[in-house]
Amino acid sequence: MRISQDVYVNEKEAYEAYRSYGYNLGFSVRKDHHSYWPNSINLKSKDFVCSKTGFKKLPDLNIQRKYRRSNTQTGCPAMVRFTVDEAGYWKVKKFIENHNHDLPRLEDRHLLRLCRNICDEKASVLKAMTDAGIRTIDAFSFLADEVGGVENIGFTRRDAYNFIQKIKRAKIELGDTNT
Structure with a gap:
């Protein structure tokens, strides 16, 4: 599946395309940074990233918690940046497909947290x-x-x-x- 040359008509379509691409390779996707056109409420660009992008803040060890989630973020650089033109078409501006972590085997992909919403x-x-x-x-x-x-x-x-x-x-x- 290719993602870098396609044009999409709205955010949902662009997100679903990258989410589908991620599922085929074995990684889950989340929405990240966005920017707006000056003096407007219209999106100018939006990033969709691998769910392992970034790093969590270091926990305050003075606060006692019953349960601490394990940190799965690795600072993965994989992402796609879409730009939105004045007509509302979503085009790929930047596409990084390299991951800094292992991707799951084909038989383990159903365990991915692909989306919070069921189709x-x-x-x-x-x-x-x-x-x-x-x-x-x-x-x-x-x-x-x-x-x-x-x-x-x-x-x-x-x-x-x-x-x-x-x-x-x-x-x-x-x-x-x-x-």
């Missing part, structure tokens, strides 16, 4: 099944069977639970506490 088609099926009273784990297992295994589903079991909990919280915030 629309699978989300509607998952939501409909849980609304019908089917447990989240059973709905997830059904979807995994339909696409030929957990490695092909595109999200983890934890993502499915988080998605359903997000919907439930939104209902409560809207005042639908009777459900």
